Amino acid sequence: MADPQYQTLNPQRGIIHVPWYWPHLTKEEATDILMEHEHGDFLVRDSTTPGEYTLVVRKKQRVRNIRIHQGPKGYGVVADNCDFGDVANLVEHLQNNTHVLQRLFPNIELLNPVCKPEKTDEETAYELLRELVDKNKDCELHNSSYTNHVRRRELTLKELQLCKTKITSLKVVTSLFEEQMGLQSTELSCTMMKPAAEAMSQEEESLALNRAAVHSRIQTVGIRLEQEESNLRQLEASANQQLEEMELLHPQLLEMQQELTLLRLRVEEREIDRDYLDLLLKQEKHTNLSHYNPEYWSVDCDSRGALQLMADRVPGTFLVRPSSQGGHALSMVCALGENGAEVRHCMIYHSRNRDAYGFHPEYCIFSTLKELVIKHRTVSLKHYNRSLDVCLTYPVNYKHRLSGSEMSEGDD
Template identity: 25%
Template sequence: MSSEGFQYRALYDYKKEREEDIELRVGDMLVVSKGALLALGCPVGTEERPSEIGWLPGFNETTQEKGDFPGTYVAFVGRKRMSPPTPKPRPPRPPSAASSRGDSECEVGCVLPDLPDQFSPPETAPLLLSKLMDALESKGTTWPSAPPGPTAAQFTRPYPEQLEVASLCDGVVRFFQELPGPVVPPALQMEMVNAVKEVKELEDCAQVLRGVTSSPACPAQHGLTLLSLVRHLARLCLQSARNQLSPRSLAEGFSPLLFRTSSAATCSEAPDALVQALEVLITSELNMNQAAPALPPKPAKPLTPVPSIFNNSTALQDSEWYWGDISREEVNEKLRDTMHGDYTLTLRKGGNNKLIKIFHRDGKYGFSDPLTFSSVVELINHYRHESLAQYNPKLDVKLLYPVSKHQQDQVVKEDSIEAVGKKLHEYHLQYQEKNREYDRLYEEYTRTSQEIQMKRTAIEAFNETIKIFEEQCQTQERFSKEYIERFRREGNDKEIQRIMGNYDKLKSRISEIVDSKRHLEVELKKQAADYREIDKKMNSIKPDLIQLRKTRDQYLMWLTQKGVRQRKLNEWLGLKNDTTEDEYSMLEDEDDLPHHDECLWRLGNINRIQAETLLRGKRDGTFLVRDSSKPGCYACSVVVEGEVKHCVINKTHTGYGFAEPYNLYASLKELVLHYQHASLVQHNDSLNVTLSYPVYGPQRR
């Protein structure tokens, strides 16, 4: 018996929050009976606008689950005659373009050079592959099953954007088929399989997988090619309403091409796990960069000026929030510990920095199609008042607090030296406590990592042992039947019992080994979870640690600029002062210091080894300044606890110094005179020393 119903397709992933819900993945097909909608009081015609209904009761044909799903996450496909849903196995998917061509292509052989011969960093992918994928993205259509076409090398002549979609798809497939080997080396494929099995959270798993592709064991060009392809595939998924592509379907199509699983897999589970690994990477990229928009951006409207917060200048270069050519590391530093909504061209949300690409096409700007803003400034001003949820449902935040390139850090609020000294002491204690906690976690992290590796090795050994014992058991079973039959004819029950006893002992031993292996796997799973938890704690502590150190250094710099002596600073920092007076500190007039004679410590173009030779055997605090191998900089070599240490002296437009914001000194001599009484510990905890003795100055014992 059949009834009338309606079919919908999932546009976004949904993880169920209630027992009665069903989970959705992009591309899932769902059906809802007409009776169910009538029971909800939905008028005729509303079925075509599921977002107006709210929650729909239905059946997921892809996963065979029944329950409620959000109407805002699906699109109406059409009417359908339906029967009561009965769970049944999913039909096998049609073979991918890669596998359907069979062995005929194997005869063609490899006509492309290996990836390291096609490009090198800072490029992120082979030029041919990038052009093909860019052309596919611009067309934004389905991935057809194209008939075999020309070889990938033949796509280098025409402009890819002028080719038909079928030819473009075929070109991408052939590109990977004609490489000499898989994009991901076989040795790393098992690491990806282990990651998928052990790490359940999608983002955590994606992070581990990215780590595998960027590890030293993976050639740089191979890892870059994989991640570049993942980014392209994620952008194709953004147009799922048109092309019906999902991370799962793309992963199933590309996994055999990228991993060559038919030859590289070592177990039957590996191909499925590698498909899952690729799906995780695509889904993570999709979620991280640009999830499908809930609504298109509203047209920009006139804004009243708010001079106290934003500069509404229409010139991009004049905008306080535009930092120009700034690295990702600098962005992370600027946005650390700022409020949600702070941005450069980066947004602070949920404790993380979200990088959002602004597209530019035909004189218009925007985060996604349609591009409606005439300038970046207009776009930013629009999202000062409107939530970014219009563009991405996961970014329900406004751009409220710009990180201004004009602002200066004003950390020290106190106005007296004693008050600042007390705050310095407090921040230093907090920093030390946080540093001890981080060190403890790091030791635990290292130990757990080693134990996990040992357990994995032990499990592999168990697998080999079990295999050997099972082969021995099969051999004994085969021969035992013959001997038992002979001894039974002879009436020799004692020998029969001995053979049966040996067989039982062997089976018992196998059972013990299997139990030990299972126990070890349980321990490994728990320890892997602990390992990830420790890593999360370390990552959460690290920003606090850096911020505490930065604040402490600001207070140190303020006190140093006020002329506070190192002995007093050491008291606030809890450092021991030398019981004997520094012979140079006994000189009442600083003009008498040998540091004024640059010939005693500035040695010019000598290398690191020569500097260490000159300073070897000298007392702590003996130093020299030399030219650095880093262009435009200098290096200071100084004896600390009997060892020669080296640190870079920066030369910037604000002056000389060891680090920002300390690049304040007009000359090297001024810097040396300052650090004659100020310790380098404020820049490096292992450099608790002052520049006390020029290398060619008096060396008193």
């Protein structure tokens, strides 16, 4: 039975303020974090069951998740013994009384808490978000480089195996030719031991010619064999070099992914929408889109000109134009439900200090206008303005065909 003092505590009071409590952390994210730590390191995350928690512990080479149940009197790691009114005190009790924990979960011990990165007063949600976007770009580039190395090595290994097969075949052919040449030499010797004639018999001449032809083939195969063996040495050297590069890149990639996971958690703590983050960090696969060419969407006109250009165009049609206030503005066609559509306008903000663009002063996180346009092909502007639930789907100057219903360029 727990100390009675625990039963009088507020269940939420202690857990919120302890540094090893990671709210909103998923099971996969917690596993990734602890796999970078040592045996006995632990943290607490929210359970998928509302009001309950999960104690996540590194156990040798594995990560163990222990459910913290909620009962009428409080919390506990056993459903019928939930007597601790505070999760923080429960964890502290298990940490100080290892025998209690190991009686329930053999070889589990709570040695060192894994704490969240400390927040600084200077950090704003914007700064963290910008850092997250930049780090995600670096991680994508690093991952792309590593993936290319893996693919090149796979091709090299296939070529290596093919080269070995060719060498084996050439050696077999050489062996057969040498065997054939030996038989011909024996036959020629037997023929020459017969009673001599004034001129070489027709049989002897044929054997000699065949022997010369086989000898020529052996030389030809020998040249091919030398070439393939030289190619084999080059392929082996390339494969070894590629492996060294992969072994260098892989731990760097894992470290970057770990940093990205931790940084995202810090951003989520600032109550930035998860769906928005997912879309923001999603890698764009359609690199042949018209969005990549500013000629399709950058137009030198004013708001009236934009209205004329986009009259009778479908929702999602857009252009970027000069703003009457300086800088740039976005004009787009928005759906109005059963009432059709209308052209709306919004300011494109530019942070001179950070040299970045966005549709909100606090979200200037895109390095160029093109990057801003490309990303919002799939990210709705509703994340900045609830009345603008539209994605930048169709550049105004892109000549797409209409056949009954609008066909989206590069649909997933």
